[in-house]
Amino acid sequence: MGEPALLPPPHAVARLRAERLARSAKPFLARGGPKGERCPGCRLVPSHCICGLRPQVPARAGVCLLMADTEPLKPSNTGWLIADVVPGTFAFGWARTEVQPGLVALLADPQWQPYVVFPGEFVASERVVAEVAPDDTVPGKRPLFILLDATWPEARKMFRKSPYLDRFPVLSLAPEQVSRYQLRRSRRHDHFCTAEVAALCLELAGEPQAAQVLDAYLDVFTHHYLQSKHQLPPERDGPAHAQLRAALALALARG
Template sequence: MSPSTSKRPTCATCLRAASACICRWIAPVETQAALLVLQHPLEVHNAKNSARLLHLSVAGSELAVGETFDAAQLEALLHAGGRKPVLLYPDTAGDPLLPAPPAWQGLPAGEVRLVVLDATWRKSRKMLYLNPALQRLPRLALMDVAPSNYRIRKAHAPHQLSSLEAAALALGQLEGDPEACRPLLEAFGGFVQQQAAYDPHLNRS
C-alpha cells in the first residue's frame, strides 16, 4: 500500500487523527456524582463533538454508543453501583408522545448518576422515544445558563449548550459548587479554539 493510500495515524486515547488529537485539553475532574454519557452513533466521528473530551476528563465516567439500547444493558448502566440516575434534559411537558417524568428529588451528589444524551436536539428526542427506561427517569434542569461558547456548531438559541458545557454545569449544580467543574469549561475553550482553527470562516471575528 502506498503512503498516499495508507491510513492516517490515530490517537488511541481520543480516537482522532494524530494531527487533530485533543488529548492536551483533557482536564481531569473528580466529582461525587457519577456520569453516564449516551452518545448517538452519528456523533462518534464528528470532529466538533465534545463528548469524548468530557468522558476522558471526568473520572469514572461511562460512555456508551447507541440509539436504541438493549433494555437490560441500559438498566445496568443507569443503576450501576446502586446510584440513582437523573436525566439532564429539558422539560417535555408539551410533548404528547412522552409521559411526564417523576419529580426530581434532590439527593446527595454521591448517590446520583447524571445521564447525558449526546446528540442533536432532534436525535436526542428520538433516543428518548426509543428507550422507555430513559423516559422514566427524573429530569435535572440547569439553572443560570450563560450563552454557549460552542461557536463551532450551529445552535438554534444562545443558551443551547454542548454536551460538555451542559454536563459541567449540571455536575457543578449537583455538587453544590458551580466552580467544581470550571477546569472542564476552560479546557472546552481550548478545544473550541483548536477546532475553529480548521475552519477559516470561524476565525473572521
C-alpha cells in the same frame, strides 16, 4: 507542533468510537488535516493535538452518555471531552430496538442515583426536578447524569423511545448564560453542547472545580479546532490555555 505526549488510555467514548468504526461498512472520513489525518487521542489534526493538556479531576458525580449512532465518530463531539475530565463517565450507543446490557446494569447499580437531563417543557411536571438531591435525601448514592448526546431532533426521539428511562427523575436545567459552543450551529441560543450541559450538572452536584475544568477544557478544544480549521497555529499562551491552567491549579489545590 502539537503537545508532545503519549496517547492517553482509551476511555468510554474512545472505546465506543472504536466499536462503531469496527461495525462500519466503509471508513469514516473526517474533514481536515493531511488526507483527513487526525490524532486518535483527541481527534484534532496532529499539529493542533491537545493530548498533553488532557485534565482529569476527582468527581463524585458520574455521567452516562447515550450517544446517537454517528456521534462517537464526529471530531466535533464534546462527549469525548467529558470522558477526558470526569473519571466516572460511561458511554453507550443508542438504538430504538435494543438496550445494551452494560447500560441496564449501570442504571440498576445501587451506588448511583440517575437523572435524565432534558428540558422540562417536554416532560410531565411530576417527573421534573431542578436540583440534585442532597446526600441526606439519597444517602450513599452518587448522582449519575444521563445525557442524550445527539442533535436536538435525535435527542427528542431518543427521549420518547427509551421507556427504560421513564422511572428516573428529569433534571431540567435553566442556565442564564448563552452557549459558547462554536463548532456546530443551533437555531436556538439556549441549546447547549453536551460538555456545557455536563459542566452545569457538575455545578449542581456540588462539583464546581470539575465543572470549571471541563468548561475551560472545552474552550481550549474549541480554540484548537477552529485554529486548525483556519490553518492557524494555536495560541498556547492565550486566554483559553491560561484559563485551563488556572482551573486545574484551583482544582488540585482544593482536591
